[in-house]
Amino acid sequence: MKRYSIVSAVVAAGAMxxxxxxxxxxxxxxxxxxxxxxxxTPLTGSAGLAYGKVPGAMKAYFxxxxxxxxxxxxxxxxxxxxxxxxxxxxxxxxxxxxxxxNVFALVGALGTATHSKAYTAAALAAKNVPDLFVxxxxxxFGNTTKxxxxxxxLPSYAMEAKIMSKFIKEKFAGQAVxxxxxxxxxxxxxxxxxxxxxxxxxxxxxxPQSSMTDARAKALLxxxxxxxxxxxxxxxxxxxxxxLIFKAAESLNLVSKFTWIAGSVGxxxxxxxxxxxxxxxxxxxxxxxFFPDAKDSTDAYVSQFMKINEKYNKGVSFDNIVxxxxxxxMLTVQALRAAGKNLTRTGLIEAVQNKGSKFASAGLVxxxxxxxxxxxxxxxxxxxxxxxxxxxxYGGTLAIFTTDSAAGAVEPSTYTRPALPKNGIPTNS
Amino acid sequence: xxxxxxxxxxxxxxxxxxIATFAVALPTAARADDLxxxxxxxxxxxxxxxxxxxxxxxxxxxxYEIAMPKKFNGTFIVxxxxxxxxxxxxxxxVVAPKGYVVDNSPQxxxxxxxxLSLLKQGFALGGSGVQTQGWNLQEQVLATTIVIDxxxxxxxxxxxxxxxxxxxxxxxxxxxxxxxxxxxxxxAPMCLAxxxxxxxxxxxxxxxxxxxxxxxxxxxxxxxxxxxxYTEMVTDIGKVLTVFGTLSAxxxxxxxxxxxxxxxxxxxxxxxxxxxxxxxxxxxxxxxxTQSSTFDSxxxxxxPLETSFGLAISPALAVLENGAEAAVLAVVGNYxxxxxxxxxxxxxxxxxxxxxxxxxxxxxxxxxxxxxATAGMLGYLSxxxxxxxxVTADPNAVARIKALGEIExxxxxxxxxxxxxxxxxxxxxxxxYLINKYKASVANKQSKPGLLVNIWxxxxxxxxxxxxxxxxxxxxxxxxxxxxxxxxxxxxxLVAKLLTDAAKSGNAxxxxxxxxxxxxxxxxxxxxxxxxxxxxxxx
Numbered sequence: 001m002k003r004y005s006i007v008s009a010v011v012a013a014g015a016m017x018x019x020x021x022x023x024x025x026x027x028x029x030x031x032x033x034x035x036x037x038x039x040x041t042p043l044t045g046s047a048g049l050a051y052g053k054v055p056g057a058m059k060a061y062f063x064x065x066x067x068x069x070x071x072x073x074x075x076x077x078x079x080x081x082x083x084x085x086x087x088x089x090x091x092x093x094x095x096x097x098x099x100x101x102n103v104f105a106l107v108g109a110l111g112t113a114t115h116s117k118a119y120t121a122a123a124l125a126a127k128n129v130p131d132l133f134v135x136x137x138x139x140x141f142g143n144t145t146k147x148x149x150x151x152x153x154l155p156s157y158a159m160e161a162k163i164m165s166k167f168i169k170e171k172f173a174g175q176a177v178x179x180x181x182x183x184x185x186x187x188x189x190x191x192x193x194x195x196x197x198x199x200x201x202x203x204x205x206x207x208p209q210s211s212m213t214d215a216r217a218k219a220l221l222x223x224x225x226x227x228x229x230x231x232x233x234x235x236x237x238x239x240x241x242x243x244l245i246f247k248a249a250e251s252l253n254l255v256s257k258f259t260w261i262a263g264s265v266g267x268x269x270x271x272x273x274x275x276x277x278x279x280x281x282x283x284x285x286x287x288x289x290f291f292p293d294a295k296d297s298t299d300a301y302v303s304q305f306m307k308i309n310e311k312y313n314k315g316v317s318f319d320n321i322v323x324x325x326x327x328x329x330m331l332t333v334q335a336l337r338a339a340g341k342n343l344t345r346t347g348l349i350e351a352v353q354n355k356g357s358k359f360a361s362a363g364l365v366x367x368x369x370x371x372x373x374x375x376x377x378x379x380x381x382x383x384x385x386x387x388x389x390x391x392x393x394y395g396g397t398l399a400i401f402t403t404d405s406a407a408g409a410v411e412p413s414t415y416t417r418p419a420l421p422k423n424g425i426p427t428n429s
Numbered sequence: 430x431x432x433x434x435x436x437x438x439x440x441x442x443x444x445x446x447x448i449a450t451f452a453v454a455l456p457t458a459a460r461a462d463d464l465x466x467x468x469x470x471x472x473x474x475x476x477x478x479x480x481x482x483x484x485x486x487x488x489x490x491x492x493y494e495i496a497m498p499k500k501f502n503g504t505f506i507v508x509x510x511x512x513x514x515x516x517x518x519x520x521x522x523v524v525a526p527k528g529y530v531v532d533n534s535p536q537x538x539x540x541x542x543x544x545l546s547l548l549k550q551g552f553a554l555g556g557s558g559v560q561t562q563g564w565n566l567q568e569q570v571l572a573t574t575i576v577i578d579x580x581x582x583x584x585x586x587x588x589x590x591x592x593x594x595x596x597x598x599x600x601x602x603x604x605x606x607x608x609x610x611x612x613x614x615x616x617a618p619m620c621l622a623x624x625x626x627x628x629x630x631x632x633x634x635x636x637x638x639x640x641x642x643x644x645x646x647x648x649x650x651x652x653x654x655x656x657x658x659y660t661e662m663v664t665d666i667g668k669v670l671t672v673f674g675t676l677s678a679x680x681x682x683x684x685x686x687x688x689x690x691x692x693x694x695x696x697x698x699x700x701x702x703x704x705x706x707x708x709x710x711x712x713x714x715x716x717x718x719t720q721s722s723t724f725d726s727x728x729x730x731x732x733p734l735e736t737s738f739g740l741a742i743s744p745a746l747a748v749l750e751n752g753a754e755a756a757v758l759a760v761v762g763n764y765x766x767x768x769x770x771x772x773x774x775x776x777x778x779x780x781x782x783x784x785x786x787x788x789x790x791x792x793x794x795x796x797x798x799x800x801x802a803t804a805g806m807l808g809y810l811s812x813x814x815x816x817x818x819x820v821t822a823d824p825n826a827v828a829r830i831k832a833l834g835e836i837e838x839x840x841x842x843x844x845x846x847x848x849x850x851x852x853x854x855x856x857x858x859x860x861x862y863l864i865n866k867y868k869a870s871v872a873n874k875q876s877k878p879g880l881l882v883n884i885w886x887x888x889x890x891x892x893x894x895x896x897x898x899x900x901x902x903x904x905x906x907x908x909x910x911x912x913x914x915x916x917x918x919x920x921x922x923l924v925a926k927l928l929t930d931a932a933k934s935g936n937a938x939x940x941x942x943x944x945x946x947x948x949x950x951x952x953x954x955x956x957x958x959x960x961x962x963x964x965x966x967x968x
Contacts, residue, residue: 045729045736086739087792088719088726092890099956117792126958140791183799185791208799210737 027345029104035071035336035343037062038079038097040090040118041110041135046210047085050239050271051110053316054135055080057325058108060313061305062333068425071336074343079103083114090114091121098122098129105130105348108328112138112185113209124149130348132335133328133376137265138185139405142375149345151352151369153328153376155290157186158193158405160264161236163380164288165197166401166410168232171382171394172259176202176227180220180245181236183208190236190263196407202227212241217248225257233258235266242266243275250281260285264380269389270294270319279387286394288380290365291327293391294320301327301362304424327362334359334426360418360426364400378402379413464495464583471496475541477548484535485579490560491572494535495553495580496544502551503588504929505580507613509573509598509605510536510556511914512622515563515765516659521666524757533558539595539619539914539921546918547925553587555580563765564625566833569601570608577612591932593617593924595914596855599846600624600836603863607839614932615843617924620852620914623859624835626774626827627966629766631856632759633775633820634715634785634965636669639756641810641817642699642707643672644692650773650820652764662764666757668692673753680705680749684734684742694816699809705745706798710806712748713793714785716858716965720851720888721750722907722915728891730899741796743893746901751853754913758854770830772823780819783807785965838866840880843931845938847916847924847953849886850961854913857885857961865963880937882927884947885954885961886910886920909952920950 029036039055042048055078062076070076079101083090090111095118097103106129109115115134118124124131131150134141139156141147168177177199181187183206194201205220224231235242242262249255267287273279292299297306305326309318316322336343338351338359356369365379379402383391393399400413421427464483471482479499486492495505518529537556538544544554557572559565573592581587592613594602599618606616622628633650640647647668652658672690679687689700689707699707712719719726724747729738759775766774783790790803797803812819848860860883870876888910894902907915923946927938938946940955947953962968 047736084727084736084739086727086736088744089739089891092727096890099954113792113794116788120788120960120962123956123958123960126960183801184794185800188800206799206801208741208797208802209795210740211795211798 027104027343028102030074030343033074034077035074036077036079036101036103037105037107037332038081038101038103039106039108040081040083040093040097040114041108042085043080043082045084045086046240047111047238048082049275050268051135051321053319053321054108054110054325056313056316057309057322058329060308061326061329063312064308065333065425068423071333072341076333076336078107083118085111085114087113087117090118094118094122094124098124098127104343105132105345107132107332108135108325110135112136116140119147119150128345128349130345130352132352133331135324135328137189139189139375140185142373142405144372144374147374149349151356151374151376153331154264155365155377155379156375156405157189157236158196159378159403160288160380161190161193162197162403163401163410164234164261164263164382165194165199167382168199168234168261172232175229175259176231177234178203178205178224178227178231179234179236180205180207182206182238182241186265187236197410202231207237207241209238212244214244214248217245218252221245221248221252221254225252225254231258232261234261234263236263237266239266239268239271240275243272243277246272246277246281250278255281262287264288264290268320269385269391270317271321273389279389282385282389283387285385286382287385287391288382289320289391290363290377290380291320291323292362292364293383294318294323295388295390299362300420304420305362308424323362330424330426331359331361334428337426337428340429355428358418359428360421364398364415364417365402365413366415375405378404379415464579471548475544475548477545480548483583487557487572487575487579489568489571491557491568491575492533492535493555493557493572493576493579494537495555495576495583496537496548497553497584498548498551500551501553501584501586503586504591504932505553505555505577505584505587505589506547506591506593506925506929507573507576507580508536508538508554508556509569509592509594509601510558511594511596511598511620512564513562514761515561516662516761519663521663521670523670523753524666531562533560533562540918542918543921543925546922552929553580553584563769564597564762564833566597566601566604566625569598570605570834573601573605574609574612589614589929589932591615591617591928593619593928596620597622603836603844604834606842606844607837610841613842614935615845615928617845617847617928618863619847619916619921619924620855621846621848621859621863622855623862623964623966625766625830625833627859627964628855629759629762629775630966631716631964632755632762634777634780635711635717635752636756636759636763637775637777637820638711638715638810639669639672639752642693642695642711643676643690644668645694646692649760650763650767650775652767658764658768662760665760669756669760670753673749673756676704676708676749680746684738695809699805702798702802702806705742706796706802707806708749708752709745709793709796710786710803712744712752713789714782714965715755716856716962717748717751717755718851718853718856718911719744719747719793720911721747721853722911723747723750723893723901723903725888725891725893728893728895730895732899734899737795744793744796755853766830767826770823770826772826773820774822774826774830775820776822776827778812778819778821782810785968787968836863836866838863838870838876840867840870840876843880843882843935843937845882845884845924845927845931847884847886847920848961849910849912849915851888851911852913853911856964858964858967861961861963862967882937882943883955883959884924884943885956885959886916886952887954888952920953923947923950
């Protein structure tokens with residue numbers, strides 16, 4: 001009888017201990033103490049130079065959360081694989097993340113061609129792998145039948161082009177507009193957006209990705225310089241191409257000939273400066289963003305992320321890319337929390353669908369997640385870069401607009417951003 | 430091997446079908462007691478001692494062999510070899526450097542080394558070499574049925590029969606099991622081929638594209654009969670090889686903007702597009718793998734081309750490396766098929782190549798030199814362009830080819846496949862088609878679940894190497910996971926072990942068993958959710 005009591009007590013104590021831990025989930029990548037996430041993204045190669053900071057920033061934020069108790073007691077582990085921004089390698093690395101690394105979910109993948117190939121190759125839909133906060137604005141990922149587990153984070157390129165059309169027509173009326181865009185789904189999405197935005201283009205130049213050279217950039221600008229007046233040149237490509245064109249303009253003394261507008265993908269000032277563009281060249285250039293300026297330390301989110309970056313991402317300068325990575329990580333933590341203690345892949349997908357639009361984030365425009373929309377932010381504001389690379393609201397007043405990827409109107413945003421969770425640590429459920 | 434007694438009836442039935450489809454002469458029936466057995470032959474041919482090698486010729490002229498070790502373990506493994514050319518060839522670079530004479534010899538295992546290993550383990554082996562080579566599906570199924578019949582008649586101690594095969598032999602193995610329930614206890618199709626129309630549509634689309642873009646004097650289809658047709662076929666092979674040699678040299682000289690072959694009659698606007706993009710387009714619309722033995726579509730040489738090589742150049746070079754064989758296969762295959770079927774079999778009269786390209790147009794936009802260039806090339810290949818005449822098949826010939834049989838997916842015995850993800854002759858879509866058909870069969874309650882296990886063979890994540898000057902290096906040994914049926918001996922032996930275990934137990938290996946078996950095979954994986962793209966013919 002006595003022995004029975006001891007055994008009972010031990011069992012009872014064990015049960016108490018177990019009841020404080022989250023239940024074991026059946027899906028891969030989740031244990032009582034860990035959530036394993038994965039990202040395939042460029043770390044090296046030309047795209048790595050521009051976007052290689054994303055996973056480090058995400059990891060820094062996860063480390064910060066882990067140091068503060070994790071998510072319901074589970075620590076987040078981020079497995080990072082380098083895809084060099086190459087579709088075949090992205091497919092391989094994403095498959096490796098799912099099959100070899102057994103990650104629970106993917107977060108923060110980057111690129112359209114890369115990720116569309118990877119999504120199919122790794123059978124993410126069949127495996128029901130949550131594919132969160134993909135860094136692409138390709139509107140095709142909004143097809144929830146084809147990409148049922150994918151949630152993009154960037155506003156679509158079509159949205160950006162529509163809003164940019166309105167901005168150009170209002171601010172640069174009378175100036176001819178020349179579009180220089182990548183000749184793929186990224187650029188074509190933009191071209192369609194400019195059409196929807198009823199912007200008249202004096203010239204459209206489409207170039208294949210990775211085909212732009214110094215000589216081609218110079219030939220392009222020489223041709224565009226024949227347009228009378230001060231044409232607006234819209235650069236709708238990646239940052240490395242923006243840099244090539246800016247440097248060509250410097251070389252040809254054509255910087256002041258044009259009004260420059262760089263799209264959100266290709267307008268990161270820190271990267272442009274790092275690629276050798278002169279500060280005087282970017283001074284006055286117009287750029288689009290849906291975030292606060294990464295150099296604006298008065299912004300609560302930026303300030304908090306800067307602190308985290310300093311401690312957990314030592315030696316890495318804080319910029320728009322780091323801001324983007326940390327913001328996606330913060331969204332991920334909220335999604336994991338919203339999915340509850342009994343974490344499943346289906347639960348995580350439903351959590352983003354049902355609660356994602358209310359997540360706290362640094363974005364100045366709303367998140368658009370719902371059961372029918374897996375597209376994240378849906379708006380932009382325009383600013384001018386100064387020689388320090390700071391993006392200041394154009395005309396001194398922040399004017400944010402929202403729209404959709406189709407024929408919807410471009411409207412001023414009435415969105416009020418949720419306050420930063422205390423110390424940047426989400427407590428949502 | 431539950432109802433072996435019906436084998437002779439099946440032979441008769443299959444023979445009748447064969448005769449109805451093609452004019453097959455029926456020689457005097459062979460009997461098991463006609464077999465000539467010799468231990469000396471086994472020793473000299475396979476290095477197998479204490480083994481009796483029996484040779485015979487069946488009633489349809491197929492030569493066959495049965496090797497029975499003295500310490501027999503009860504399981505007989507019958508092998509079906511892959512496609513062999515059905516025509517003699519003069520010496521031709523790449524295709525047949527020393528010339529080729531039609532080979533009807535029997536084959537009892539993928540290689541002689543594997544045969545020896547299995548014989549040492551106590552397995553009996555058998556296989557045939559049919560009288561008519563080429564796409565000999567029905568003949569091979571029949572010949573294999575006869576080999577099994579002969580083996581169990583001669584050696585009643587056979588308890589279990591396992592069947593396996595490579596490529597076309599894999600397809601015939603699958604059909605053997607589907608069409609003869611109870612004849613075998615387990616099967617292992619490796620580098621499984623799709624149906625004749627699916628395979629020759631892939632190769633034919635590619636060849637038609639090569640002809641249309643690079644050398645319109647290539648005949649490609651509609652070969653004449655007799656010696657004239659043979660000459661046309663051999664001439665075509667020479668032209669195809671010349672085109673590929675020219676393309677290869679152009680890309681080597683200027684990978685970024687290689688020039689088009691002089692034999693091309695495409696308009697100047699099209700030739701302004703780097704020719705590598707045209708090669709890549711042909712690969713994508715026909716379904717040729719963008720990974721080859723040398724090119725992984727990812728790696729780049731150190732320096733300015735590091736990213737753009739993997740993005741834009743490597744996929745095209747992979748198609749070029751793979752495509753030479755696909756195009757020659759199309760020439761030889763079309764010739765053989767047209768002779769067999771009595772008319773043109775390839776048909777692209779209604780093919781929408783833009784739809785065939787699908788998402789790959791976005792994924793490979795950089796390699797295709799952008800969407801504008803892609804649209805230009807597709808426009809040239811359009812059915813509306815009189816400079817790109819389409820091919821219309823002879824419906825009677827197509828009907829005859831369809832009658833050769835294709836996968837139904839009705840699986841009654843453990844079935845283990847092994848498939849390379851970058852096989853350029855039998856892409857993984859063939860296995861995927863089997864998976865899909867099996868799932869449908871299970872849903873229709875025609876098959877029991879859990880009988881099909883798929884092992885995939887993929888190349889390393891990155892494997893292209895470059896010399897100090899940045900020139901890609903052709904590997905001394907073909908890269909595992911690429912090329913056709915390019916498995917290592919240990920990979921094949923692993924399949925043999927799973928196959929024979931399944932034949933004995935009657936159960937397909939569990940996922941746990943397969944995972945344990947492939948633990949030391951980094952290039953193999955299993956994933957029930959892996960979905961390979963189907964052949965373009967099926968899309």
